Amino acid sequence: xxxxxxxxxxxxxxxxxxxxxxxxxxxxxxxxxxxxxxxxxxxxxxxxxxxxxxxxxxxxxxxxxxxxxxxxxxxxxxxxxxxxxxxxxxxxxxxxxxxxxxxxxxxxxxxxxxxxxxxxxxxxxxxxxxxxxxxxxxxxxxxxxxxxxxxxxxxxxxxxxxxxxxxxxxxxxxxxxxxxxxxxxxxxxxxxxxxxxxxxxxxxxxxxxxxxxxxxxxxxxxxxxxxxxxxxxxxxxxxxxxxxxxxxxxxxxxxxxxxxxxxxxxxxxxxxxxxxxxxxxxxxxxxxxxxxxxxxxxxxxxxxxxxxxxxxxxxxxxxxxxxxxxxxxxxxxxxxxxxxxxxxxxxxxxxxxxxxxxxxxxxxxxxxxxxxxxxxxxxxxxxxxxxxxxxxxxxxxxxxxxxxxxxxxxxxxxxxxxxxxxxxxx
Amino acid sequence: xxxxxxxxxxxxxxxxxxxxxxxxxxxxxxxxxxxxxxxxxxxxxxxxxxxxxxxxxxxxxxxxxxxxxxxxxxxxxxxxxxxxxxxxxxxxxxxxxxxxxxxxxxxxxxxxxxxxxxxxxxxxxxxxxxxxxxxxxxxxxxxxxxxxxxxxxxxxxxxxxxxxxxxxxxxxxxxxxxxxxxxxxxxxxxxxxxxxxxxxxxxxxxxxxxxxxxxxxxxxxxxxxxxxxxxxxxxxxxxxxxxxxxxxxxxxxxxxxxxxxxxxxxxxxxxxxxxxxxxxxxxxxxxxxxxxxxxxxxxxxxxxxxxxxxxxxxxxxxxxxxxxxxxxxxxxxxxxxxxxxxxxxxxxxxxxxxxxxxxxxxxxxxxxxxxxxxxxxxxxxxxxxxxxxxx
Numbered sequence: 001x002x003x004x005x006x007x008x009x010x011x012x013x014x015x016x017x018x019x020x021x022x023x024x025x026x027x028x029x030x031x032x033x034x035x036x037x038x039x040x041x042x043x044x045x046x047x048x049x050x051x052x053x054x055x056x057x058x059x060x061x062x063x064x065x066x067x068x069x070x071x072x073x074x075x076x077x078x079x080x081x082x083x084x085x086x087x088x089x090x091x092x093x094x095x096x097x098x099x100x101x102x103x104x105x106x107x108x109x110x111x112x113x114x115x116x117x118x119x120x121x122x123x124x125x126x127x128x129x130x131x132x133x134x135x136x137x138x139x140x141x142x143x144x145x146x147x148x149x150x151x152x153x154x155x156x157x158x159x160x161x162x163x164x165x166x167x168x169x170x171x172x173x174x175x176x177x178x179x180x181x182x183x184x185x186x187x188x189x190x191x192x193x194x195x196x197x198x199x200x201x202x203x204x205x206x207x208x209x210x211x212x213x214x215x216x217x218x219x220x221x222x223x224x225x226x227x228x229x230x231x232x233x234x235x236x237x238x239x240x241x242x243x244x245x246x247x248x249x250x251x252x253x254x255x256x257x258x259x260x261x262x263x264x265x266x267x268x269x270x271x272x273x274x275x276x277x278x279x280x281x282x283x284x285x286x287x288x289x290x291x292x293x294x295x296x297x298x299x300x301x302x303x304x305x306x307x308x309x310x311x312x313x314x315x316x317x318x319x320x321x322x323x324x325x326x327x328x329x330x331x332x333x334x335x336x337x338x339x340x341x342x343x344x345x346x347x348x349x350x351x352x353x354x355x356x357x358x359x360x361x362x363x364x365x366x367x368x369x370x371x372x373x374x375x376x377x378x379x380x381x382x383x384x385x386x387x388x389x390x391x392x393x394x395x396x397x398x399x400x401x402x403x404x405x406x407x408x409x410x411x412x413x414x415x416x417x418x419x420x421x422x423x424x425x426x
Numbered sequence: 427x428x429x430x431x432x433x434x435x436x437x438x439x440x441x442x443x444x445x446x447x448x449x450x451x452x453x454x455x456x457x458x459x460x461x462x463x464x465x466x467x468x469x470x471x472x473x474x475x476x477x478x479x480x481x482x483x484x485x486x487x488x489x490x491x492x493x494x495x496x497x498x499x500x501x502x503x504x505x506x507x508x509x510x511x512x513x514x515x516x517x518x519x520x521x522x523x524x525x526x527x528x529x530x531x532x533x534x535x536x537x538x539x540x541x542x543x544x545x546x547x548x549x550x551x552x553x554x555x556x557x558x559x560x561x562x563x564x565x566x567x568x569x570x571x572x573x574x575x576x577x578x579x580x581x582x583x584x585x586x587x588x589x590x591x592x593x594x595x596x597x598x599x600x601x602x603x604x605x606x607x608x609x610x611x612x613x614x615x616x617x618x619x620x621x622x623x624x625x626x627x628x629x630x631x632x633x634x635x636x637x638x639x640x641x642x643x644x645x646x647x648x649x650x651x652x653x654x655x656x657x658x659x660x661x662x663x664x665x666x667x668x669x670x671x672x673x674x675x676x677x678x679x680x681x682x683x684x685x686x687x688x689x690x691x692x693x694x695x696x697x698x699x700x701x702x703x704x705x706x707x708x709x710x711x712x713x714x715x716x717x718x719x720x721x722x723x724x725x726x727x728x729x730x731x732x733x734x735x736x737x738x739x740x741x742x743x744x745x746x747x748x749x750x751x752x753x754x755x756x757x758x759x760x761x762x763x764x765x766x767x768x769x770x771x772x773x774x775x776x777x778x779x780x781x782x783x784x785x786x787x788x789x790x791x792x793x794x795x796x797x798x799x800x801x802x803x804x805x806x807x808x809x810x811x812x813x814x815x816x817x
Contacts, residue, residue: 117541127541130537143633144634164693165808214563274575
């Protein structure tokens with residue numbers, strides 16, 4: 001089956017997800033549709049002197065010693081294993097296609113840096129310098145690979161036996177969506193018949209939190225952690241940093257059919273447009289976000305009226321939610337106040353690199369269950385953003401097409417469209 | 427394949443200088459050695475650059491760390507070379523894939539925090555207090571991998587699409603592979619691809635010192651390092667290319683420097699013999715013209731044992747292979763190394779002449795240059811080969 005541009009139609013046959021709500025689709029979907037929050041006080045490291053002391057960290061996976069790379073791998077692995085099992089594709093350690101992974105940026109972390117500094121002192125250094133640390137560094141060879149950018153993808157590639165050189169990518173908070181788009185490009189070119197798409201972010205440590213805090217991006221409403229993330233509310237004050245992982249098996253329709261796989265939904269369209277206005281803010285005219293949504297619609301051969309629900313980026317920052325509303329209103333016009341749009345981040349926080357893929361999994365579950373997850377903590381609506389955010393309680397609906405939006409620092413914008421049925425080629 | 431993919435713009439910045447002409451001098455003679463000590467190891471530092479020439483606003487420069495400035499500068503050179511700088515209509519449709527690492531850290535702050543942590547009663551509280559006070563608020567943006575691409579969008583207006591690939595050497599090859607494939611299949615008509623690396627970074631050197639991969643004095647050329655201990659000399663470099671379909675390039679009267687015919691990549695676990703097998707299977711995929719001897723531009727970095735393994739592989743394919751290790755003249759620039767090599771290969775094909783040997787072990791090449799293979803073995807994982815041909 002081919003689409004309106006004579007490209008292979010793309011389907012999703014496997015889903016896996018990990019968030020602060022738990023491991024696996026079942027647990028996550030149950031809590032997400034009951035309006036349960038995964039946000040809690042940080043216990044992983046001391047929070048003395050910090051403005052933000054809450055997060056959606058994934059604490060039930062025990063990585064010792066903690067490193068962002070090892071937790072990111074562990075969540076990506078868990079999610080991919082779930083997705084591949086559901087899909088029934090390939091054989092253990094033999095996935096018949098490439099890996100596209102959205103992974104967080106990597107660098108040597110403080111505990112390891114501190115370890116090498118202490119080693120330098122033991123070896124007679126009077127004061128700590130990078131020169132002194134480099135002189136003793138060869139006593140810690142295992143630190144090399146674990147802080148390489150290729151590390152998580154390489155381990156995933158070896159674990160699941162994906163084919164070819166794995167792609168690790170980042171488009172900041174749009175990364176998960178970009179990974180799906182990059183895989184879709186390859187499938188549509190005919191480079192492969194199936195791809196494993198994964199995204200993971202396990203980088204809640206003191207410095208990562210402080211960096212976002214210094215940019216004033218985080219909520220500081222620490223008193224009741226579950227209520228801090230309140231997208232589209234008037235008193236929203238920033239996002240809540242969170243961890244998570246997701247994986248999707250994406251195939252051509254022909255490939256899925258030929259092996260008798262169950263089709264969970266169709267990846268109908270992808271859109272992307274960069275914004276050169278500012279490092280952290282969208283152009284106030286919204287042209288790049290609008291362009292991104294319109295390109296996704298055109299790519300899917302759909303009209304705005306075909307979209308029944310939007311899985312919002314909805315970070316709960318003053319800036320994002322306003323820009324997302326303005327751009328959506330421009331694309332969807334008079335329908336916007338009545339077009340359901342909800343933010344998973346009200347419950348799971350902002351899973352950063354993973355968000356686009358985590359929310360893609362939830363978008364597909366929305367289609368499967370015909371149930372819209374709510375935006376919780378919506379008690380003080382922002383009157384400037386007249387939206388149906390599916391306030392506080394999940395709602396049944398007949399939905400055929402979902403748009404999932406992701407936006408990131410650096411002018412990154414990506415929109416994906418998933419449908420229950422293939423879009424007819426005109 | 428539907429469309430020929432050609433290279434119409436080259437932007438280079440390294441220890442050798444800036445721009446096409448400075449790097450084309452390599453065709454005539456090997457340059458003087460540019461490696462210098464940086465801490466306990468040797469690096470090839472960036473040449474002197476007036477960043478104002480490509481990044482006119484000081485405010486923009488302040489928002490970037492050195493690796494981003496190097497990249498934005500080289501990207502600007504590539505857009506100039508392609509004749510599309512300032513062509514906002516075209517730039518808004520130009521697709522971008524950047525190969526990036528991240529960083530950089532304030533070395534003095536790190537050292538001071540580490541000193542304090544040695545004696546702090548409450549280490550966690552101490553770390554929090556120091557980071558809250560000592561990290562620059564905008565530092566994060568200067569570290570984020572995708573902010574090199576973000577800054578290219580802001581400074582040069584490239585806004586068609588923007589993706590950033592990560593993963594040391596191979597992400598540079600995969601960026602080229604992906605953009606080449608997108609253009610070949612009509613998913614894009616024109617794009618900008620490349621990477622940047624700042625070698626003068628002890629925070630990053632530390633990571634390679636863990637595995638004892640760095641070269642200390644005295645300097646030796648890449649293929650001769652194995653006689654001692656082996657090792658890579660990191661090199662500062664920015665390398666960007668404008669790729670487009672031949673039709674698109676010809677329609678706008680662009681100067682076509684070379685054709686990027688093929689990009690092939692793979693990985694293996696690097697058990698004994700695996701890297702050579704991986705290179706062999708990639709090599710067999712290349713649609714080579716039957717020529718007397720091969721011209722190979724290698725990204726080999728000098729570290730043992732993979733440098734020798736790669737050299738042996740090429741000699742097993744062609745005992746008279748003209749092999750050139752760009753690491754000898756410009757150092758190793760990780761994410762930027764493959765785009766750098768690809769750009770140099772395009773220069774050579776444009777001049778129809780291969781590079782003069784960079785060291786005595788490298789054989790001269792006196793045929794007319796019709797094709798160049800670029801070879802890139804990641805220092806840890808990943809193998810890639812590219813085939814470029816005269817336009």
